Structures are given as C-alpha cells and as structure tokens.
Amino acid sequence: MNAQPQSLLLPDPLPLDGGAELARVEVAYETYGTLADDGSNAILLCHALTGDQHVASVHPVTGKPGWWERMVGPGKPIDTDRFHVICPNVIGSCMGSTGPASEASDGRPYAMRFPVITIRDMVRAHVALLDVLGIDRLHAVVGGSMGGMQALSLAANWPERTERVLVIASTSRHSAQNIGFHELGRQAIMADPRWQDGDYYGGEAPDSGLSVARMAAHITYLSEEALTAKFGRNLQDRPDGTKGAKSFGFDADFQVESYLRYQGSGFTRRFDANSYLYITRAMDYFDLAEEHGGRLADAFAGTTARFCLVSFDSDWLYPTSESRHVVHALNAAGAAVSFVELSAPHGHDSFLLDVPALDRVVQGFLA
Amino acid sequence: MNAQPQSLLLPDPLPLDGGAELARVEVAYETYGTLADDGSNAILLCHALTGDQHVASVHPVTGKPGWWERMVGPGKPIDTDRFHVICPNVIGSCMGSTGPASEASDGRPYAMRFPVITIRDMVRAHVALLDVLGIDRLHAVVGGSMGGMQALSLAANWPERTERVLVIASTSRHSAQNIGFHELGRQAIMADPRWQDGDYYGGEAPDSGLSVARMAAHITYLSEEALTAKFGRNLQDRPDGTKGAKSFGFDADFQVESYLRYQGSGFTRRFDANSYLYITRAMDYFDLAEEHGGRLADAFAGTTARFCLVSFDSDWLYPTSESRHVVHALNAAGAAVSFVELSAPHGHDSFLLDVPALDRVVQGFLA
Numbered sequence: 001m002n003a004q005p006q007s008l009l010l011p012d013p014l015p016l017d018g019g020a021e022l023a024r025v026e027v028a029y030e031t032y033g034t035l036a037d038d039g040s041n042a043i044l045l046c047h048a049l050t051g052d053q054h055v056a057s058v059h060p061v062t063g064k065p066g067w068w069e070r071m072v073g074p075g076k077p078i079d080t081d082r083f084h085v086i087c088p089n090v091i092g093s094c095m096g097s098t099g100p101a102s103e104a105s106d107g108r109p110y111a112m113r114f115p116v117i118t119i120r121d122m123v124r125a126h127v128a129l130l131d132v133l134g135i136d137r138l139h140a141v142v143g144g145s146m147g148g149m150q151a152l153s154l155a156a157n158w159p160e161r162t163e164r165v166l167v168i169a170s171t172s173r174h175s176a177q178n179i180g181f182h183e184l185g186r187q188a189i190m191a192d193p194r195w196q197d198g199d200y201y202g203g204e205a206p207d208s209g210l211s212v213a214r215m216a217a218h219i220t221y222l223s224e225e226a227l228t229a230k231f232g233r234n235l236q237d238r239p240d241g242t243k244g245a246k247s248f249g250f251d252a253d254f255q256v257e258s259y260l261r262y263q264g265s266g267f268t269r270r271f272d273a274n275s276y277l278y279i280t281r282a283m284d285y286f287d288l289a290e291e292h293g294g295r296l297a298d299a300f301a302g303t304t305a306r307f308c309l310v311s312f313d314s315d316w317l318y319p320t321s322e323s324r325h326v327v328h329a330l331n332a333a334g335a336a337v338s339f340v341e342l343s344a345p346h347g348h349d350s351f352l353l354d355v356p357a358l359d360r361v362v363q364g365f366l367a
Numbered sequence: 368m369n370a371q372p373q374s375l376l377l378p379d380p381l382p383l384d385g386g387a388e389l390a391r392v393e394v395a396y397e398t399y400g401t402l403a404d405d406g407s408n409a410i411l412l413c414h415a416l417t418g419d420q421h422v423a424s425v426h427p428v429t430g431k432p433g434w435w436e437r438m439v440g441p442g443k444p445i446d447t448d449r450f451h452v453i454c455p456n457v458i459g460s461c462m463g464s465t466g467p468a469s470e471a472s473d474g475r476p477y478a479m480r481f482p483v484i485t486i487r488d489m490v491r492a493h494v495a496l497l498d499v500l501g502i503d504r505l506h507a508v509v510g511g512s513m514g515g516m517q518a519l520s521l522a523a524n525w526p527e528r529t530e531r532v533l534v535i536a537s538t539s540r541h542s543a544q545n546i547g548f549h550e551l552g553r554q555a556i557m558a559d560p561r562w563q564d565g566d567y568y569g570g571e572a573p574d575s576g577l578s579v580a581r582m583a584a585h586i587t588y589l590s591e592e593a594l595t596a597k598f599g600r601n602l603q604d605r606p607d608g609t610k611g612a613k614s615f616g617f618d619a620d621f622q623v624e625s626y627l628r629y630q631g632s633g634f635t636r637r638f639d640a641n642s643y644l645y646i647t648r649a650m651d652y653f654d655l656a657e658e659h660g661g662r663l664a665d666a667f668a669g670t671t672a673r674f675c676l677v678s679f680d681s682d683w684l685y686p687t688s689e690s691r692h693v694v695h696a697l698n699a700a701g702a703a704v705s706f707v708e709l710s711a712p713h714g715h716d717s718f719l720l721d722v723p724a725l726d727r728v729v730q731g732f733l734a
Binding site for chain 2: 017018019112115116173174175176177179180181183184186187188190191192193208209211212215216219224227228230231232233246247248249250252254256257260261264277281284285287290316
C-alpha cells in the first residue's frame with residue numbers, strides 16, 4: 001500500500017542507559033493514514049528483532065510484501081482509514097535508523113564503537129521522533145515480540161504518552177533460555193573470521209555466522225508441532241531426480257534442513273550482522289522490573305493507559321506464563337488490562353501469520 | 368572404578384545401510400564386572416551422541432569421572448558385582464572406534480571420505496563385537512538418548528540377542544525440530560573456515576564452529592526451568608571486581624552466557640568435529656518405523672524381549688509423547704513393556720543426573 005517512507009535527524013543527542021550519548025541520531029520510519037487535526041489517532045507500531053519500518057510496503061531489498069500487510073491497511077484490523085500509523089526502525093538496526101553500520105563523526109562506520117543500547121533507548125528515540133512530529137499522546141502503542149517490549153517500556157517510562165498498550169507474544173524480561181539462544185547466535189557471528197571484530201564494512205560480511213544465528217533463532221520462532229506439520233521427516237527430491245531419497249551425504253536431505261538453510265542465507269541479504277549483535281543484546285538486557293526497583297508492578301504505578309496482552313499457546317519462546325506475569329503486575333498496579341491466550345499452531349511467529357482471532361482482538365482493542 | 372579398556376579389530380568388513388562396506392573396523396570398549404561362565408549376565412550399554420566408552424572410569428582427555436559413574440559400579444543400579452557391562456564406543460566417534468579421524472587404507476584420515484552411517488550400522492558393529500566376545504544373548508541392552516536409539520535398533524533388528532531392552536529419554540525417530548537443531552550445528556561447523564571440507568587433521572581444527580554447535584545442543588539438553596533455576600538472569604562479577612553489573616559490551620555478562628561458552632569450548636578439547644557431523648547425521652536418519660515398512664509395531668513383531676521405557680517430564684528434546692509412541696507400538700506388537708514418566712527438573716540431561724527414581728527403575732528392571 002501507499003506508505004510514506006521518511007527519515008529525520010533528531011534535534012538533540014540521545015542519552016543512553018549505558019551512560020553515553022548518541023549524537024546525530026537518524027530515525028527512519030514509515031507512516032500510513034492521515035493524522036487527525038487534533039492528533040488523536042496516532043498509533044506507534046514497534047517492530048521485532050529483524051523487522052523494520054516496512055510494515056505494509058514492499059521491502060526495498062527483498063521485494064517482498066511488508067511484514068504486517070495482513071494487519072495494517074484500509075479496513076484492516078489496524079485501519080489506516082481511521083488511524084495514523086507510525087512505524088520507526090529501531091536504533092541499532094540497519095534499515096535507515098542510526099546503527100553500527102552508520103557513519104560516526106569520523107566518517108567511518110561505528111562498527112563495534114556503536115554504544116550498547118537497551119530497549120528503553122530504542123523507545124527514547126521513538127519518543128523523540130513523536131516530539132518532532134508533534135504527537136503528544138498516542139491512541140495506542142502496538143508491538144509483537146521485541147515490539148511488545150518496546151510497548152511495555154513506553155508504557156512504563158513515558159506513561160503519559162499513550163492511551164492504549166497492545167503487547168503481543170512478548171515478555172517483560174528475557175529468560176536464561178532466551179539469552180542462551182541469543183548468545184549462541186552472537187558467538188556464531190563472532191566466530192566467523194569475516195566478522196573482523198566488527199570492522200567488515202566495505203569488505204565481505206560475516207554471512208556464514210549470521211546465517212547460523214538466524215537458523216537458531218528461526219527454530220525458536222516455530223513450534224515443534226508447526227515444524228512437524230510443515231516438514232515432518234519429509235525428504236527433498238534429489239538433484240538427479242530421485243524422489244525423496246536419503247543421499248547418505250551432507251546435502252540438505254530433509255526439507256526442514258533446506259528450509260533453515262534458505263532462511264539463514266536469505267536473511268544475510270537484508271540484515272547487518274553487527275545490528276544483530278546489538279539488538280539481541282538489548283533484548284537480553286531487557287528486564288522491566290529491574291529498571292523499576294525489582295518489582296514489576298512498580299513499573300506501571302499510576303498508569304492510566306488500558307492494556308491488552310495476547311499470547312499464543314504454541315509459543316515456547318515467550319510462553320503464556322510470561323504474558324500472565326505482566327498481567328499480574330498490571331493487576332497489582334490497578335491498571336485496566338485484558339488478556340487472552342490464543343490457540344494457534346505456528347509458535348512464536350503466530351503474531352505474524354494468519355490467526356483471525358488475533359485480528360479480532362487487535363481491532364476490538366483499538367476501537 | 369576398575370575398567371578394562373580394550374579395543375579389537377572386527378574380523379570382517381562391516382556392511383553399512385548406505386550400501387558401502389567399512390573395512391578394518393576397530394571397536395574400542397570398556398568392560399566392568401565379570402562375565403558369568405554361562406555368559407548370561409552381560410549388559411550392553413550404549414552411549415549418547417557425545418558420550419564414549421568411559422562409563423565409569425576417568426576420561427583420558429578431561430580427567431573427569433565417567434559419564435554414568437552414579438549408575439554403574441559395585442552395588443549401584445547397574446551392579447557390576449552381578450553384571451558384566453560392556454560399553455563400546457560407537458563407530459563414527461573419536462574415542463578409539465573407527466571414525467572420520469581414523470586412517471583409511473591409504474594411510475590418511477578418512478575425513479569426509481568416511482561413509483555416512485546409521486544408528487543400525489553402529490549397532491551392527493556392537494553385534495559384531497558381541498560375536499567376537501562370544502556373547503550370544505544379552506541380559507539387557509541399556510541406553511539413554513542416542514543410546515536408547517541403539518537399544519531400540521538392536522531389539523528390532525537382532526531380537527534374539529537380548530532379553531531386556533531399557534530405553535531412557537529417547538525416541539524412535541528424529542523430529543523436524545530435532546533435525547533442525549542438528550543441522551544448525553552442522554552448518555556452524557562447516558561454516559568454520561578451519562573445517563576445510565573436513566581435511567583439517569594435522570592442522571587447526573574447526574573449534575569455533577564445533578563450539579557453537581555444542582552450545583546449541585546444550586540448550587536443548589536442559590529445560591527452561593533448569594536454566595532459570597541455575598542461572599536466571601544472574602550477572603557475572605566483572606573482571607574489575609564489580610559485583611554482577613552489566614558491561615554494556617559483549618563480554619559474557621550473564622552467567623548463562625559464560626556457562627554456554629565454557630560448555631562449547633570445553634567440548635572441543637575432547638571431540639572431533641567430523642565425528643559430530645557423522646553422528647548427528649546418523650541420529651537424524653533414525654526412523655525405526657521407516658526401516659520396517661512404515662509401521663513401528665512391525666519393527667517389534669515377534670519380539671520376546673521385555674521392554675522398559677523411561678521419559679522425563681521436563682525433557683523437551685525427546686518428550687514423553689515420543690516414548691509413549693514407542694510403547695503403543697510395543698503394545699500393538701504384543702510385547703511385554705513397562706513405561707514410566709519420571710518427574711525431574713533437569714530436562715533431557717536428567718538421565719545423566721541425580722534422579723533417584725531413575726536408579727530404582729533401572730535396578731528393578733534389570734533384577
């Protein structure tokens with residue numbers, strides 16, 4: 001659909017949780033729909049780890065449709081006939097917002113000189129963007145997965161900025177297992193000799209390592225049931241035409257192997273390995289309770305926003321118990337909150353896929 | 368304890384499922400306890416993916432105790448005062464049995480010229496070993512994880528060779544998710560430029576890739592609950608003495624990161640990367656039903672052995688449903704089978720850890 005791809009330079013340096021300041025912060029974003037004269041219909045949409053601002057527009061690198069075309073558009077659950085949707089690329093990423101591949105003040109890419117950022121830092125950049133755009137108070141902030149972390153962080157740290165908070169398939173903190181999977185991805189990237197301590201710009205990128213990292217992550221995005229339903233133990237047809245036979249070699253015999261290799265290598269065309277390091281680090285650092293003295297309910301003290309949390313029964317990355325944990329804290333803080341666990345077979349990726357019940361929840365909550 | 372480390376050359380070439388024959392097959396093994404005059408007290412113990420024959424003896428590389436010291440020994444559940452325990456290193460491995468690091472007929476290591484093997488090929492070598500040792504019929508075959516696959520394969524393909532079959536935390540086939548995790552490990556190894564298409568012997572080994580593969584596997588061996596209980600989001604103390612603080616860098620801040628890195632790098636000292644490729648491939652190829660016309664019950668037709676299957680409620684690698692699937696097939700085949708799901712917090716690795724209920728089941732079944 002007709003997106004407005006835009007980018008702007010934040011007027012002030014961005015203070016970061018790590019103590020540094022980031023100067024000359026560019027934020028790339030897309031908008032959909034028209035902002036009402038009173039500014040009351042803005043929705044901030046926050047993307048996930050490897051997402052970007054191309055919510056419902058063709059991706060400039062892959063040529064594929066936007067990642068939430070099914071959800072965002074005229075007459076869709078996030079109805080752009082009614083709402084003005086703003087989706088910024090998070091800082092640390094690689095689709096136009098300032099990140100490790102961006103030029104530092106010396107004209108060379110930051111690479112690993114880029115400061116380690118947090119989810120709150122990403123949201124701080126979003127809020128600075130909203131300031132520039134003149135949007136004081138959002139109709140809603142919406143996000144799935146890491147997008148949900150941003151929505152929670154905005155609700156906790158800038159409670160006056162939004163009326164509604166919609167958090168899908170997310171968590172208020174990364175578990176040891178979550179951290180473990182990310183760490184293995186980072187080690188795969190850093191083990192790639194092309195990584196060169198992050199100074200690979202202008203040369204060959206550490207695609208092998210990034211591809212392995214993506215394969216690992218991708219397994220966690222799907223349920224065991226979804227993988228079984230989609231691939232099971234089905235074999236690929238062999239290059240010589242033999243139908244579904246084992247090669248007794250190390251080619252991709254199983255369809256699931258071929259699929260994961262494809263997911264891994266395809267990802268390297270559109271994503272920067274250093275961005276993967278920084279964003280996974282931000283997610284691993286995320287612990288909303290810790291930011292607020294150790295008690296999650298205190299993160300939401302005095303909030304007047306309405307919350308909606310959605311989990312999926314097949315999501316083992318951020319299982320329902322994580323959403324319930326947030327709901328209990330919101331209850332303890334006296335916040336208005338609704339919560340639903342949806343049944344969907346796809347695992348964590350359900351939030352991106354065809355789950356009509358999710359459409360209804362999103363549409364109803366934003367109405 | 369007092370193991371008898373031994374090795375022998377099989378008298379005949381070993382026919383393989385892939386169609387080739389493996390000549391001059393060496394089988395390294397350890398024995399514990401004394402074989403009865405009538406040969407009736409032998410137990411074949413089958414090790415897991417990265418296990419070896421050092422069940423209850425000090426590992427020659429790491430200097431650590433054997434991997435099942437708690438289970439095997441005088442007066443222990445597998446009582447070496449009563450039983451003669453034989454544990455062979457599987458072919459394809461790297462602890463003495465013929466594998467990719469072994470010399471081929473041209474005097475150079477096989478490397479990737481080693482044929483792709485199956486679980487049944489491993490068991491075929493075990494049976495050839497038993498033939499040489501003069502053991503016609505085992506008191507029991509016992510194994511956990513990949514060891515359980517070998518036990519099932521022996522029961523299905525050489526049903527006359529054992530009276531009892533004890534299968535712990537295992538499966539009759541690898542799922543798409545199981546294959547996915549293995550494939551990502553293989554890709555990590557093959558992406559390491561030191562791998563050199565497998566021809567790294569005598570030079571630097573692909574330790575970085577192997578380490579990443581091990582990290583991935585290790586996450587699957589533990590339950591989310593176990594990782595949370597053991598590490599949670601606990602931070603490491605910093606090298607400068609700061610107690611548990613974030614570095615805002617890419618050091619191992621979280622204890623779980625440090626643990627996984629240690630598991631990964633420690634593994635490379637004792638294991639050969641090509642062996643990891645071959646053994647994971649054998650596990651991925653494992654599908655006992657497929658070997659027997661597609662119906663698992665047919666794999667056990669006419670068996671007279673008694674079976675015992677044990678699963679752990681926190682094992683998400685080979686969950687209880689996989690054991691139950693085998694039990695249903697054994698029921699359909701009219702076999703004598705007992706089955707228990709044990710409650711243990713550790714995940715798949717429970718079979719190696721302190722689970723007293725497992726000790727009682729093992730002891731009772733072998734009595």
